[in-house]
Amino acid sequence: AQKVTQAQTEISVVEKEDVTLDCVYETRDTTYYLFWYKQPPSGELVFLIRRNSFDEQNEISGRYSWNFQKSTSSFNFTITASQVVDSAVYFCALPAGGGTSYGKLTFGQGTILTVHP
Amino acid sequence: GAGVSQSPRYKVAKRGQDVALRCDPISGHVSLFWYQQALGQGPEFLTYFQNEAQLDKSGLPSDRFFAERPEGSVSTLKIQRTQQEDSAVYLCASSLGLAEGTQYFGPGTRLLVL
Numbered sequence: 582a583q584k585v586t587q588a589q590t591e592i593s594v595v596e597k598e599d600v601t602l603d604c605v606y607e608t609r610d611t612t613y614y615l616f617w618y619k620q621p622p623s624g625e626l627v628f629l630i631r632r633n634s635f636d637e638q639n640e641i642s643g644r645y646s647w648n649f650q651k652s653t654s655s656f657n658f659t660i661t662a663s664q665v666v667d668s669a670v671y672f673c674a675l676p677a678g679g680g681t682s683y684g685k686l687t688f689g690q691g692t693i694l695t696v697h698p
Numbered sequence: 699g700a701g702v703s704q705s706p707r708y709k710v711a712k713r714g715q716d717v718a719l720r721c722d723p724i725s726g727h728v729s730l731f732w733y734q735q736a737l738g739q740g741p742e743f744l745t746y747f748q749n750e751a752q753l754d755k756s757g758l759p760s761d762r763f764f765a766e767r768p769e770g771s772v773s774t775l776k777i778q779r780t781q782q783e784d785s786a787v788y789l790c791a792s793s794l795g796l797a798e799g800t801q802y803f804g805p806g807t808r809l810l811v812l
Contacts, residue, residue, distance in 0.1 A: 614799050616800070623805070624787065624805060624806050625803060625804070625805040625806065626741070626789065626791075627802035627803075628800060628801070628802060628803075631799065631800050645786070648737075657715070672740055672741075676799055681779070683747055684793065684799045684801070685731060685742075685743045685754065686731075686741070686743065686759075686801060688740030688741050688742070689740055690739060690740050690761075691738075691740050693738075698811075
């Protein structure tokens with residue numbers, strides 16, 4: 582069965598600090614995707630990134646970067662120079678696999694990030 | 699519209715009432731998902747449609763929950779005889795197809811059962 586663990590329930594930082602959100606997953610699939618979503622106070626889940634398990638290259642998008650390590654089943658997310666607008670709940674998610682998968686997502690519990698001015 | 703829309707955004711129901719929650723997916727998206735999100739938790743899968751076919755309803759918590767997508771576009775999640783434990787945010791997501799996999803979410807409907 583798919584499982585996603587986000588061990589950090591809450592993180593609090595001061596603006597401009599860097600912060601890393603951890604995600605560890607379990608899957609029996611040999612190929613799979615991983616996702617990160619952001620849920621601001623408004624409630625809507627905002628797609629941030631999708632990574633294929635084939636590709637272990639780190640990815641950077643502006644202040645965001647992702648470190649995918651298949652050997653440790655981790656897909657960590659770093660925000661550089663955090664801003665107040667980054668305050669949100671962040672979810673890591675793993676689609677169901679198995680060849681005939683249609684991609685229903687298993688989410689972690691989420692990490693609440695609060696960035697103080 | 700450009701994104702997934704859901705209505706109503708908020709719904710207060712008395713215990714025992716029936717409710718209907720609507721989802722308008724992104725135009726052209728084949729796949730549609732419903733998730734339930736309890737307070738402080740991650741979303742949990744309820745059901746999945748590919749076009750008008752409901753291919754997986756394994757996440758529906760009871761037979762009081764029913765979903766449909768009759769024309770392969772708009773979907774409705776219906777909850778009969780609501781109970782307090784049904785209080786949650788109901789999220790709808792759509793994706794282009796099986797291979798694409800990226801799900802785009804609507805703003806959710808916050809249901810409160812009194």
